[in-house]
Amino acid sequence: MTEQTRPTKLGRLATYADRTLPVLREMILDGKLPPGERLNEVHLSQALGISRGPLREAINRLAVEGLVEAVTHRGVYVRSFSARELSDFYELRVALETHAARLAARYAPQERIDELSHMLDETEQAMGNDAAGAYPASPDFHARLSRLAANPPLLQSLTEVGRKIQLARARSAHQPQRARVALDEHRAITAALSARDGEHAAALLEAHLTSSLNNALAVLRAAEPK
Amino acid sequence: MTEQTRPTKLGRLATYADRTLPVLREMILDGKLPPGERLNEVHLSQALGISRGPLREAINRLAVEGLVEAVTHRGVYVRSFSARELSDFYELRVALETHAARLAARYAPQERIDELSHMLDETEQAMGNDAAGAYPASPDFHARLSRLAANPPLLQSLTEVGRKIQLARARSAHQPQRARVALDEHRAITAALSARDGEHAAALLEAHLTSSLNNALAVLRAAEPK
């Protein structure tokens, strides 16, 4: 029984600010608060049923995470990223994730890598029929891969840059025709890990992320020619 | 004329919270607020001459940055890192900084790399006499190197992990006898950049950071045998 809207009395563990942060983050990443949108403290606090204090704390944390931008005396806005910034984010992600792959190739227990393979098997089976279907499990693959590095700070940084990328890509839905290609690339990366060839895994991963970036950039430019 | 303590009236640009954040950060990194210390909101706000609201905002941002840990209804404490966490931080820094070096080798203009060399020349000249002196410009070298990647998000991540490392190393002063060795390693890295050999620069940098970590770990274990 997991309630989430306790009218007046505070729940036992988490504080209002703690609980509001993920709500706001999801509103932004879901597009309910699109890039450029202003976050009105009064309206939002009333909508969420809390006062401005805890709301401001949650918003502040979002600002540190880089999802919103606070301008003194003028309000906070959902960040809107340029193509250049999206590229920078991907480059940062390459730095982190390729290193995670190298670490995983060296230190991850074999059974964890096998789990990755099994997950890809299941995904392939699930999508097998409609070959041009989506690939919703792709972020999950990258998250599990990053976890194999067994380095919490590294994983944390990857999570944060991942959110910024998600926001930057906003409405550029992933093209379904890349699903099959992406799956194959994930397989190759996993195979390299299994062979304990970190450099090869890193190279494959970098190529994989680069084509993902190019895909996103193409969609972006198509949406906004200038 | 840069005033910093405006008694009552708010300065034009920055807000109290904005100005308090760097003050608190410096207090922590300077050791005035040592690891494990509790940050009492009432006392701190009185000492800083502001009310609890802005102070809480500044503290919240520090929590997101990972320098303090907030425990609900129990206060926030300056974080105290284990040797394992310090290693993780260094590994993360390796991921970021080696990639920055690779990017710099590919894209940085030659004159920027030359500036690095000149800086090393001046440092050597300044320390030349007392060969066992300190090497205070070392962080500056790493900062400039990271800036050559021309990737603001990457630089930002490096800055944040750098602060955590600084806090984790707390009282483990850098051993001066490593100054000469470190300077030589910096020279080698710069030379590799100049030769546009990104892989070599990355390898040298990783070795450099690894010995820095080992040095810090040795000092830590000497201070706290168990």
Added chain:
DNA sequence: CCACTGACAACTGTCAACAGTTTGAGCGTG
């Protein structure tokens, strides 16, 4: 002597009101 209970003090989380700034509409003027 130790474990337990209950009340008190200190502190954090939250709220509502106040103060200063920005923005934009309305109005007058060149």
Added chain:
DNA sequence: CACGCTCAAACTGTTGACAGTTGTCAGTGG
């Protein structure tokens, strides 16, 4: 008609007070 000025509404930054929780310590009973 365009431009600048004035002023009020809206909103953010800040403050002080209130509410709920945690930790402590004296007092009691085993």
